[in-house]
Amino acid sequence: MDKTVNDASRRRFLQSSAAVAGALVIGFWLPEKGGRAFAQGTPKPVHPNAFLRIGKDGTVTVIVKHLEFGQGVTTSLPMLIAEELACDWTKVKAELAPAGPEFANLAFGMQGTGGSSSVSNSWEQFRTVGAQARTMLVSAAAAQWKVKPEACKADKGLVTGPGGRKATFGQLAEAAAKMPVPEKVALKAPKDWKLIGKATKRIDSQEKVDAKTVFGMDVKRPNLHVALVLHPPVFGARVAGINAEKVKGIAGVTHVVEISGGVAVVGKSFWAAKKGRDALEVQWDIPEALKVSSDKLTAQYKELAKQPGPSAKKAADPNAIKTAAKTVSAEYEFPFLAHAPMEPLNCTVEFRGAEAEIWAGSQFQMMDQGAAAKVFGLAPEKVKLHTMAAGGGFGRRANPVSDYIVEACEIAKEIKVPVKLIWTREDDIKGGFYRPAYVHRVDAGIDAQGKVVGWNHVIVGQSIIAGTPFEGFLVKDGIDHTSVEGVSDSPYELANLGVTLHTTKSAIPSLWWRSVGHTHTAFVMETMVDELAAAAGQDPVAFRKALLAKHPRHVAVLETAAAKAGWGKPLPKGRARGIAVHESFGSVCAQVAEVSIEGGAVKVHRVVAALDCGVVVNPLTVEAQVQSAIVYGLSAVLQSEITLKDGQVQQSNFHNYGVLRINETPKIEVHLVPSTLDKPTGVGEPGTPPVGPAVANAVAVLTGKRPRVLPLSKGKWA
Amino acid sequence: MIKFFVNGEPVQFANDPDTPLLWVLRDNLGLTGTKFGCGRAQCGACTVHIAGEAERACSIKVSAVAGKNVNTIEGLTPSNPVVKAVKAAWVDKDVVQCGYCQPGQIMSAVALLAKNKAPTDAQIDDAMEGNLCRCGTYPRIREAIKTAAASLGGKR
Numbered sequence: 001m002d003k004t005v006n007d008a009s010r011r012r013f014l015q016s017s018a019a020v021a022g023a024l025v026i027g028f029w030l031p032e033k034g035g036r037a038f039a040q041g042t043p044k045p046v047h048p049n050a051f052l053r054i055g056k057d058g059t060v061t062v063i064v065k066h067l068e069f070g071q072g073v074t075t076s077l078p079m080l081i082a083e084e085l086a087c088d089w090t091k092v093k094a095e096l097a098p099a100g101p102e103f104a105n106l107a108f109g110m111q112g113t114g115g116s117s118s119v120s121n122s123w124e125q126f127r128t129v130g131a132q133a134r135t136m137l138v139s140a141a142a143a144q145w146k147v148k149p150e151a152c153k154a155d156k157g158l159v160t161g162p163g164g165r166k167a168t169f170g171q172l173a174e175a176a177a178k179m180p181v182p183e184k185v186a187l188k189a190p191k192d193w194k195l196i197g198k199a200t201k202r203i204d205s206q207e208k209v210d211a212k213t214v215f216g217m218d219v220k221r222p223n224l225h226v227a228l229v230l231h232p233p234v235f236g237a238r239v240a241g242i243n244a245e246k247v248k249g250i251a252g253v254t255h256v257v258e259i260s261g262g263v264a265v266v267g268k269s270f271w272a273a274k275k276g277r278d279a280l281e282v283q284w285d286i287p288e289a290l291k292v293s294s295d296k297l298t299a300q301y302k303e304l305a306k307q308p309g310p311s312a313k314k315a316a317d318p319n320a321i322k323t324a325a326k327t328v329s330a331e332y333e334f335p336f337l338a339h340a341p342m343e344p345l346n347c348t349v350e351f352r353g354a355e356a357e358i359w360a361g362s363q364f365q366m367m368d369q370g371a372a373a374k375v376f377g378l379a380p381e382k383v384k385l386h387t388m389a390a391g392g393g394f395g396r397r398a399n400p401v402s403d404y405i406v407e408a409c410e411i412a413k414e415i416k417v418p419v420k421l422i423w424t425r426e427d428d429i430k431g432g433f434y435r436p437a438y439v440h441r442v443d444a445g446i447d448a449q450g451k452v453v454g455w456n457h458v459i460v461g462q463s464i465i466a467g468t469p470f471e472g473f474l475v476k477d478g479i480d481h482t483s484v485e486g487v488s489d490s491p492y493e494l495a496n497l498g499v500t501l502h503t504t505k506s507a508i509p510s511l512w513w514r515s516v517g518h519t520h521t522a523f524v525m526e527t528m529v530d531e532l533a534a535a536a537g538q539d540p541v542a543f544r545k546a547l548l549a550k551h552p553r554h555v556a557v558l559e560t561a562a563a564k565a566g567w568g569k570p571l572p573k574g575r576a577r578g579i580a581v582h583e584s585f586g587s588v589c590a591q592v593a594e595v596s597i598e599g600g601a602v603k604v605h606r607v608v609a610a611l612d613c614g615v616v617v618n619p620l621t622v623e624a625q626v627q628s629a630i631v632y633g634l635s636a637v638l639q640s641e642i643t644l645k646d647g648q649v650q651q652s653n654f655h656n657y658g659v660l661r662i663n664e665t666p667k668i669e670v671h672l673v674p675s676t677l678d679k680p681t682g683v684g685e686p687g688t689p690p691v692g693p694a695v696a697n698a699v700a701v702l703t704g705k706r707p708r709v710l711p712l713s714k715g716k717w718a
Numbered sequence: 719m720i721k722f723f724v725n726g727e728p729v730q731f732a733n734d735p736d737t738p739l740l741w742v743l744r745d746n747l748g749l750t751g752t753k754f755g756c757g758r759a760q761c762g763a764c765t766v767h768i769a770g771e772a773e774r775a776c777s778i779k780v781s782a783v784a785g786k787n788v789n790t791i792e793g794l795t796p797s798n799p800v801v802k803a804v805k806a807a808w809v810d811k812d813v814v815q816c817g818y819c820q821p822g823q824i825m826s827a828v829a830l831l832a833k834n835k836a837p838t839d840a841q842i843d844d845a846m847e848g849n850l851c852r853c854g855t856y857p858r859i860r861e862a863i864k865t866a867a868a869s870l871g872g873k874r
Contacts, residue, residue: 069816070817211791217750217754220750251733269745342819343818389816627857632852632854659852660854662846668857
């Protein structure tokens with residue numbers, strides 16, 4: 001190893017937030033309100049400088065309580081504060097909050113990024129922080145000038161007062177920090193907004209373009225070792241024997257450690273650890289019961305789906321379907337899906353005996369902190385967790401069992417040197433915590449006029465929520481709401497809708513995956529409604545509108561998507577349109593997909609989306625999230641699938657776990673529909689559910705066949 | 719001892735010659751702008767330039783670059799017209815989301831526009847299809863490449 005090169009890299013340590021200390025001037029913390037009731041008591045109040053710092057140079061640093069993993073919160077949350085603070089937007093910076101109770105997601109009652117809730121839960125809180133800080137700055141100026149605060153005004157980072165007096169926020173910050181925090185502040189009326197609703201470019205673009213953003217993978221620490229873990233070949237299998245003979249001779253390998261989830265090989269570099277792991281021989285104890293095959297699982301699910309399960313929604317008359325003039329019966333199959341974020345999972349840990357420090361791109365900072373503390377036998381506050389920018393996540397970095405965090409901590413505890421655990425892409429694809437496989441069976445009937453008279457719906461699949469801390473409020477009477485969301489609460493006026501759920505158990509770890517239950521329920525609802533429209537001989541848009549008469553937001557997005565896509569207008573030969581509309585995370589999204597069949601495969605040319613997400617905070621990031629959600633959803637619908645044979649995952653990397661590439665990406669148009677709501681609703685996920693059924697409905701027009709097995713690459717289309 | 723150049727600077731590497739270039743850049747040189755995404759040239763997050771070509775550093779043994787110059791995202795010359803145009807277009811079109819794949823995307827886009835100032839959609843696809851983005855920034859990448867091409871005087 002070239003020494004000069006090596007040492008130089010070791011000396012380049014990660015910059016800590018301590019570098020900006022000294023600029024701290026204003027800060028306060030707002031007590032939680034409206035949080036759901038499963039948090040461990042009320043967070044302790046008064047953590048100074050929680051959300052906002054104003055430097056003497058006027059720089060406004062907003063502490064963003066949510067993980068930035070692409071969705072744009074390091075721009076949209078500062079916008080909320082800046083709107084009320086009346087600061088100079090060009091002087092606003094963002095910083096990710098560490099683990100801490102003051103950073104709770106008010107919709108969860110604990111710190112966490114998920115459920116498309118980052119902006120909506122911060123909406124009141126962050127604007128209030130901005131208004132309070134502005135009030136304190138104005139009070140400070142008024143006190144200095146011995147005038148009434150009402151005679152002073154704040155704008156663009158400047159407070160002005162009578163007689164031409166003026167002072168910058170930077171000049172006032174220190175005095176403002178000593179002012180009492182006003183309990184009640186008036187927030188601006190929407191007509192006075194200067195930032196909210198205005199297309200605002202991301203704060204983090206330049207540093208990302210210059211590759212200066214430090215992701216978890218990029219963390220540098222002195223004497224940092226790298227660990228790879230050999231996981232069991234079958235979920236739940238245990239180590240029966242370890243032979244590390246061949247590992248010993250590999251230069252740079254320092255430790256082989258058995259941990260709860262497998263065997264770790266630690267080295268001085270990634271490559272040393274990788275070679276060590278490749279050379280490691282482990283015998284596994286694999287009980288027969290763990291050797292699951294996904295095709296057998298699907299067959300079992302299909303058998304179960306023939307009978308109703310425990311009720312999620314009771315039909316007024318389950319036999320009403322017998323009066324139908326026409327019935328449609330269908331069975332749907334959905335595979336396991338991996339999240340596959342671009343940045344493979346990783347976690348850096350320094351365990352120093354009485355305390356520990358962790359660097360991770362975490363969606364659940366406090367849960368991960370708690371899990372780490374448990375491994376070390378420390379109190380949670382002795383574990384400092386730095387939230388790093390994350391290269392995507394889509395739910396995978398929000399794991400109630402903190403799987404890879406625990407692995408890293410177990411290794412660090414054992415070897416007592418700083419260590420970065422890196423999962424390879426193979427570890428990621430084979431590593432479980434998948435969107436579970438599901439089977440649906442639907443029998444639906446219409447009368448002679450095309451009115452839905454009965455709809456019996458059976459869902460089969462494992463629960464994502466059971467056994468997690470969320471069970472208390474998401475599982476009721478044995479029904480995991482996330483297994484049936486989008487069906488049991490369908491806005492469609494469906495007479496005698498009955499929904500039952502068979503909750504299965506398997507050794508395959510499951511997790512929420514961008515849009516959770518809606519990933520499969522929207523597909524079934526929107527293709528079945530489309531099929532009923534065809535059975536009734538009605539236009540799919542008109543048929544939906546009639547069933548959604550009491551839901552103006554749905555009707556508005558349907559009309560916008562249809563109009564912008566040229567619904568009903570002629571298309572080139574061999575192309576067809578399909579439509580779908582779905583509500584999730586408080587928002588409603590309609591999409592029209594324009595599709596053709598090429599060489600037996602489905603090709604998507606254009607997707608037109610219309611979204612009602614309540615108040616739009618930043619149209620640029622909302623548009624980006626809808627594009628993103630569509631690409632993510634299309635990947636799954638067209639290509640992605642995890643299968644298992646005798647317990648072994650058969651995919652390993654992007655060559656056999658297909659995801660969309662640029663040449664497969666359609667033209668995407670996003671239209672934001674003015675909302676009747678006075679607050680923001682979800683943005684990150686609602687664009688994912690409708691794209692699959694919109695494509696499938698177009699395929700049905702082209703081929704006369706209704707796609708019911710995902711991904712579509714499994715079918716030969718003509 | 720393998721001698722080569724990174725961003726014009728001489729580098730010596732005396733360890734396993736089979737070490738992928740990516741890990742020499744990241745672990746030994748501390749150049750973390752080149753990202754690990756898949757380890758088998760499937761995702762393009764590790765894209766670097768070797769003799770002007772976009773190459774996947776995860777799948778090139780360090781021994782294979784002996785005597786050659788490797789340019790990484792950190793080594794892009796800010797004043798180079800193509801680099802300037804690409805980065806400006808990326809910011810102007812608000813391309814990035816999580817940003818993890820973007821160094822690789824930018825390296826591929828710079829390599830494309832250095833050779834072809836007016837790429838067609840098909841040529842953009844061809845140059846960029848090796849770079850995955852799970853955030854789905856593809857529509858804006860396409861726009862940004864066209865914007866950069868236009869600012870470089872590329873006409874089509």
